[in-house]
Amino acid sequence: MNIYESLSCPTFQLNEQIARQVFDTIPEGGPLVLIMDRNGNRWPSDSEELVKLDISESFYEELCSKIDDGGEPIITQIHEHSIIATGLTTEQSNCGYVLIAVPQSSPESTFSNIDLIEMLLNQFSVIAKLIEKNNLLYEHQLKHYRLGDQSVVASN
Numbered sequence: 001m002n003i004y005e006s007l008s009c010p011t012f013q014l015n016e017q018i019a020r021q022v023f024d025t026i027p028e029g030g031p032l033v034l035i036m037d038r039n040g041n042r043w044p045s046d047s048e049e050l051v052k053l054d055i056s057e058s059f060y061e062e063l064c065s066k067i068d069d070g071g072e073p074i075i076t077q078i079h080e081h082s083i084i085a086t087g088l089t090t091e092q093s094n095c096g097y098v099l100i101a102v103p104q105s106s107p108e109s110t111f112s113n114i115d116l117i118e119m120l121l122n123q124f125s126v127i128a129k130l131i132e133k134n135n136l137l138y139e140h141q142l143k144h145y146r147l148g149d150q151s152v153v154a155s156n
Contacts, residue, residue, distance in 0.1 A: 012037060015095050017131045018088070019043035022124065031103065032081075035088065036060070037096035053078055053101060064097055073121055075107050075114075082110040086121045090132045098124045 019035050023045045026033060032053070033045040040060070044050040055078060063085045066074050074085040082105035088095040098121065102110065110117060 012041065014090075014093060014128065014132055014135070015041070015043060015088075017135075018095070018124070018128050019045075021127055021131065029103075032101040034099040034101070035096065036064075036099065038064075038094060049101075053081060063099065067097055073114075073118065075110050077107050080104055082107055084110060084117055084121070086124075088124055088128055090125070090129045092136075093128075093132060095128055 015035050015037050022033060022035075023043075026045050031045075032049045034050060035043040042050075059078070063074055063076075063083075066072070067085060067087045072086045074083070076083045076085075078101070081101040081103055083099060083101050085097060085099045088098050100117075100120075
């Protein structure tokens with residue numbers, strides 16, 4: 001991971017903010033959630049569980065490629081976990097991907113709950129959109145205050 005990326009990449013900061021909001025809501029022993037940007041930076045809800053899954057880079061690349069080709073949500077299996085993956089976008093940003101690993105689950109049981117799963121995945125996009133709008137509003141307010149400060153200095 002590039003140390004300076006968080007300073008120069010808005011989607012890096014957005015993904016980090018999304019992760020902070022979402023991960024607080026995951027119950028202990030619940031699913032593993034991974035937010036991944038388009039550069040491969042990852043924010044897991046539980047780093048130790050992610051390591052235990054032993055997911056290969058080629059698996060991540062294949063999932064991302066399928067999502068980029070429009071085939072989402074992706075539902076597959078790794079060990080005893082059902083894996084659900086989808087893209088994470090807002091009106092202005094392609095943030096990357098969301099991967100959910102549901103323990104002790106099969107793709108069949110996941111498919112039987114596809115409506116619920118799609119609703120959950122859509123919540124990630126809603127959270128991302130709200131955070132992005134909040135960030136844009138904050139930036140707009142800062143610009144407004146700076147312009148106000150400049151006009152006060154100019155009139156003096």
